[in-house]
Amino acid sequence: MKNALSIDLEDWFCVYNLSQVIQRDDWEKQDLRIVQNTNRILSLLDHHRVTATFFVLGWIAEQTPDLIREIEQRGHEIATHGYSHAVITGMTPESFEADLKKAIHITRQCAHQDILGYRAPSFTITPQTMWAIDILARNGIRYDSSVFPISYHPDYGVPDAPLSIYKHKNELIEFPLSCVKIMGRTIPCCGGGYFRIFPYTVTRHLLRRVNREGRPAIFYFHPWEIDPDQPRVKLSWQKSFRHYFNLNKTFNRLDRLLSDFEFTSIREVLGL
Helix, strand or coil: CEEEEEEEECCHHHCHHHCCCCCHHHHHHCCCCHHHHHHHHHHHHHHHCCCCEEEECHHHHHHCHHHHHHHHHCCCEEEECCCCCCCHHHCCHHHHHHHHHHHHHHHHCCCCCCCCEECCHHHCCCHHHCCHHHHHHHCCCCEECCCCCCCCCCCCCCCCCCCCCEECCCCCEECCCCEEEECCEEEECCEHHHHHHCCHHHHHHHHHHHHHCCCCCEEEECHHHHCCCCCCCCCCHHHHHHHHCCCCCHHHHHHHHHHHCEEECHHHHHCC
């Protein structure tokens, strides 16, 4: 079964987990490491002959337009991650739409393909922000991949969301982040911090279970997650653990993952 591989194209300092330490106005002062990390990822994808979906942060496209062109030239899908990486739970419908339009406009200047997909920063399409779905549709977005069908994360989650791909009332397709049900509890197995924290064998077992249940899995990660040499900032113990744990192992784990499973872009999995 072909699964979907996605990369949230943002740099280490764009992360919501660091937003209390590095403000948005200070991004321009940080060490931009996105190009070198993304080039390593592109080489890995070439090696495994895998195409992926890159959810491009508009600010990153603004800083590195040649990188976005290179990603597209290598055959990957370009989707949008918004412009400013502001969480939707802190936005109004008006500010969200302005951010989305800005991101699409900037990214379209770098890529020739239509931008069909969206992923919310920190997966913040929640029961309180479902109004964003209609805004996405009227701006040409065909699918979203922001819904996490879990109940226990403090920042995101739609507890009653289906585990399988489904459509919203306005026909926008939702590709929820992959989870499995074990003894009544929903366990994420779709990448990011879960991929770094869980032993690789656990992730592999859970993804195989997703496929056995007849569902294509969706997997995500960020370029900064393969970069153990990124600058370190002082965080609480919990946030430091979430951001820095196992950065030195992620690249090799990705190499194993791409050998163990079939992957392609979200666009191809959905047949768009």
